[in-house]
Amino acid sequence: MIEDDIFRALADPTRRAIFEKLAEGSMNASTLREGMDISQPAMSQHLSVLTNAQLVRAQRQGRFVNYAVNPEGLALIAQWLTKYRAYWPARIEDLKILLKDMDQ
Amino acid sequence: MTEPKTKVDVPCIELEFDLSDPPQKVWRAVTIPELRERWLPQEGLADPDPVTVVPGQEVRYELRDDAPPFLESTVTFVLIPNGTGGTCLRVLHELKDAAATQIATSSANSNSPPLMRAA
Numbered sequence: 001m002i003e004d005d006i007f008r009a010l011a012d013p014t015r016r017a018i019f020e021k022l023a024e025g026s027m028n029a030s031t032l033r034e035g036m037d038i039s040q041p042a043m044s045q046h047l048s049v050l051t052n053a054q055l056v057r058a059q060r061q062g063r064f065v066n067y068a069v070n071p072e073g074l075a076l077i078a079q080w081l082t083k084y085r086a087y088w089p090a091r092i093e094d095l096k097i098l099l100k101d102m103d104q
Numbered sequence: 105m106t107e108p109k110t111k112v113d114v115p116c117i118e119l120e121f122d123l124s125d126p127p128q129k130v131w132r133a134v135t136i137p138e139l140r141e142r143w144l145p146q147e148g149l150a151d152p153d154p155v156t157v158v159p160g161q162e163v164r165y166e167l168r169d170d171a172p173p174f175l176e177s178t179v180t181f182v183l184i185p186n187g188t189g190g191t192c193l194r195v196l197h198e199l200k201d202a203a204a205t206q207i208a209t210s211s212a213n214s215n216s217p218p219l220m221r222a223a
Binding site: 083091 | 117134177
């Protein structure tokens with residue numbers, strides 16, 4: 001079942017971080033590794049899990065392979081969930097600032 | 105184990121925040137447009153007016169994602185007194201049926217060629 005694959009793929013914090021990066025735009029494996037403490041083989045392994053779960057799509061461009069969030073199906077839901085799971089805590093931080101500024 | 109639970113079938117996000125301010129005050133921040141705008145800007149909403157309101161307790165807004173495929177959803181803010189004078193603010197964010205159907209349809213057609221090709 002592909003849904004199981006998706007949520008298993010995203011249960012790993014490193015893979016979730018990779019998926020979050022790709023949700024912001026496509027990039028190749030070495031760009032993805034920037035700022036992450038992860039070896040090249042480990043990155044390949046994670047990308048292969050994400051690709052098999054159809055969350056991520058690989059596309060060869062010249063010498064490089066570009067990775068992007070799969071624009072179809074359940075990957076969209078995962079992308080939506082990823083985005084808004086980060087969105088709400090940030091909004092609530094702003095709400096707390098507002099509440100401090102407000103009169104009782 | 106510590107991950108927030110997310111339902112798979114009806115995609116939704118359910119979060120709870122504990123605020124030290126009383127529900128009446130949080131209610132104003134969540135419903136008065138000028139105040140709401142300062143933490144939940146209109147750009148994130150499909151409509152700046154709430155869809156449903158249960159005064160003092162519950163308010164629901166519609167959202168439209170700002171990126172393709174512009175998925176539509178609703179967010180419900182539920183205010184519950186937390187017992188120490190503050191507020192438990194529950195945020196329930198759900199994809200609309202139409203959006204879920206759209207995704208299901210595109211999943212069913214996942215053998216079709218990609219809609220977008222890299223330029």
